[in-house]
Amino acid sequence: MSEDFESFRCKSGFSSPPCYAAEIAPDYFDPLAVDPEQAHDVARWRKAERHRLRSERQALSVADRQSVGDALTRHLRRFLQDRFDGVRGLTFSAYWPIKGEPDLRPLMADLHKTGVRIALPVVETKAAPLVFRLWTPEMRMVRGDWNIPVPPPEAPALTPDIALAPLVGWTLDGYRLGYGGGYFDRTLAALTPRPFAIGIGFETAQLATLYPQPHDIALDVILTETGIKAESMPR
Numbered sequence: 001m002s003e004d005f006e007s008f009r010c011k012s013g014f015s016s017p018p019c020y021a022a023e024i025a026p027d028y029f030d031p032l033a034v035d036p037e038q039a040h041d042v043a044r045w046r047k048a049e050r051h052r053l054r055s056e057r058q059a060l061s062v063a064d065r066q067s068v069g070d071a072l073t074r075h076l077r078r079f080l081q082d083r084f085d086g087v088r089g090l091t092f093s094a095y096w097p098i099k100g101e102p103d104l105r106p107l108m109a110d111l112h113k114t115g116v117r118i119a120l121p122v123v124e125t126k127a128a129p130l131v132f133r134l135w136t137p138e139m140r141m142v143r144g145d146w147n148i149p150v151p152p153p154e155a156p157a158l159t160p161d162i163a164l165a166p167l168v169g170w171t172l173d174g175y176r177l178g179y180g181g182g183y184f185d186r187t188l189a190a191l192t193p194r195p196f197a198i199g200i201g202f203e204t205a206q207l208a209t210l211y212p213q214p215h216d217i218a219l220d221v222i223l224t225e226t227g228i229k230a231e232s233m234p235r
């Protein structure tokens with residue numbers, strides 16, 4: 001626990017900060033209010049889980065990672081065919097794999113061939129929503145934030161209809177653990193209409209809960225190498 005929280009606790013005698021709204025309206029209950037001590041504990045726990053899950057993923061053999069990527073590609077292809085008519089006429093945001101994420105680039109290239117507009121996420125401003133830029137197979141990529149290859153700045157910015165979200169961890173209620181920047185949640189919160197968000201992860205990265213916080217937005221569906229794991233009601 002941080003010193004700030006500890007000293008606060010000693011002074012007030014309570015583990016949560018005072019909420020003065022109740023003095024104005026005694027029945028007042030703010031569903032989005034966060035207990036800072038709890039938020040701090042959740043953030044610390046998530047950091048440890050990120051570390052554990054990323055080490056497990058890096059320890060997989062190249063062949064195992066490849067077969068997970070191939071199985072995920074099959075499930076995703078079928079899902080897009082069934083639910084989005086193969087993504088005809090839509091803008092589809094994918095990702096350039098880093099740090100042992102499943103490699104779906106062959107699917108990106110196939111969708112591009114069938115006329116789907118493919119976009120990739122770019123961190124252009126820290127702690128702000130992601131920007132999505134058009135990707136084509138022949139394009140010269142540049143190094144973006146975290147050294148992630150991204151389309152060059154002159155590539156047109158697009159708003160995706162469907163967005164893939166690579167998962168470090170995931171839960172059956174559709175929540176995502178990412179790399180800890182909060183980029184994906186900020187992006188989903190900022191876009192209207194919100195893109196259909198598909199989480200892509202390893203089966204073994206399932207967590208019982210992520211202790212959802214007010215900023216967390218559940219994904220519409222989660223796919224792993226064994227198939228569809230979490231699907232919300234169709235929107």
Ligand SMILES: Nc1nc2c(c(=O)[nH]1)N(C=O)[C@@H](CNc1ccc(C(=O)N[C@@H](CCC(=O)O)C(=O)O)cc1)CN2
Nearest residue numbers: 095096097098121122123146148166179180181183184
């Ligand atoms: N392949 C891929 N591309 C992607 C994503 C992804 O998850 N996978 N992202 C999906 O959103 C965005 C990049 N996400 C990022 C998330 C965190 C940090 C970062 O600097 N993390 C800090 C810790 C932050 C903290 O704990 O406050 C670090 O590791 O030092 C960078 C990029 C866009 N592109």
Ligand SMILES: Nc1ncnc2c1ncn2[C@@H]1O[C@H](COP(=O)(O)OP(=O)(O)OP(=O)(O)O)[C@@H](O)[C@H]1O
Nearest residue numbers: 046176177178179180181182183184185186189215
């Ligand atoms: N919509 C938002 N507005 C402002 N801050 C946000 C928002 N969403 C997330 N954050 C901030 O980002 C921090 C990290 O969030 P979280 O633990 O959910 O990251 P993550 O989903 O693992 O990261 P990423 O999406 O970059 O891979 C949170 O502590 C929160 O303060």
